[in-house]
Amino acid sequence: MTHVAAEKQKLLNRLKRLRGQIDALERAVEADVECARVLQQATACRGALEGFIVEVIEDHIREHMVDPALPSADPRAQAAEELVAILRSYLR
Incomplete structure (x- = not known):
């Protein structure tokens, strides 16, 4: 993943x-927290992971494509930016 070297700290912070x-989610399950709160935390985890994935894909598109x-x-640069925008709206 050398193409994300410039973004490495940002990605590490996200992780x-x-x-x-995830640790909070695990504690909630261990503590028998109500289902709605556990699901809310799980959804937040999923959103955070999707945000991470979008960042890596975006960096890959801009660096390698x-x-x-x-x-x-340039039409190719515009198409890449459109693809990034679509990814952001779909995965976030």
Whole structure:
């Protein structure tokens, strides 16, 4: 994953938050917290993981699929940005 080196700390921070959410979810299950609260926490964990996935895919698209030297008006650059926008709306 060398293509995400510049974003490495941001991704690591996301994973640390996700780990904290999963730990909280585990504690909730162990403590027999009501189902609705457990499901709410599980949904938050899923959202955090999907956010992480979107970031990695977005970095991959921008690093490997589009030449960074292309002007933003180039159709390929525009198509890549449209794809990123679709991913963000679908996975978040």
